[in-house]
Amino acid sequence: MVMNILIVDDELIITSMLSQYLSAKGHNVTAVNSPETILPLADWDRFDVVITDLIMSPVGGIAFVSHLRSNGYTGKVILMTGFCREDEIDIKALSIDAFLEKPFDLNSVTGKLKELGNQDGCFESSALLEGVIG
Numbered sequence: 001m002v003m004n005i006l007i008v009d010d011e012l013i014i015t016s017m018l019s020q021y022l023s024a025k026g027h028n029v030t031a032v033n034s035p036e037t038i039l040p041l042a043d044w045d046r047f048d049v050v051i052t053d054l055i056m057s058p059v060g061g062i063a064f065v066s067h068l069r070s071n072g073y074t075g076k077v078i079l080m081t082g083f084c085r086e087d088e089i090d091i092k093a094l095s096i097d098a099f100l101e102k103p104f105d106l107n108s109v110t111g112k113l114k115e116l117g118n119q120d121g122c123f124e125s126s127a128l129l130e131g132v133i134g
Contacts (some may be wrong), residue, residue, distance in 0.1 A: 009033065
């Protein structure tokens with residue numbers, strides 16, 4: 001299933017790597033390194049999945065996801081983090097659908113996207129991905 005994916009991370013290496021990898025897998029990818037550059041966007045629902053980092057500056061991942069949801073985004077959200085445990089984040093309030101724990105394996109990313117694409121409703125918020133980047 002081809003997905004429209006937005007990747008938001010202030011680390012260029014992460015957005016570049018994920019963008020190249022997911023594009024090569026046939027997905028339509030938009031990647032930005034600064035959340036505030038994408039905040040004014042009005043048509044959030046064109047993205048099936050938003051993959052965003054938790055720790056970013058000046059707009060953090062929690063604030064970014066909150067902005068998405070308060071502006072009507074109903075798609076899936078995957079939060080990437082290397083610094084926080086999943087139980088420290090209000091998953092239900094933010095409707096975070098999954099986590100990628102840094103460092104992660106790129107094949108795990110596509111596996112998670114397939115899993116999300118196959119589900120009609122909500123899916124397990126507690127899914128963690130483990131491994132090593134690249």
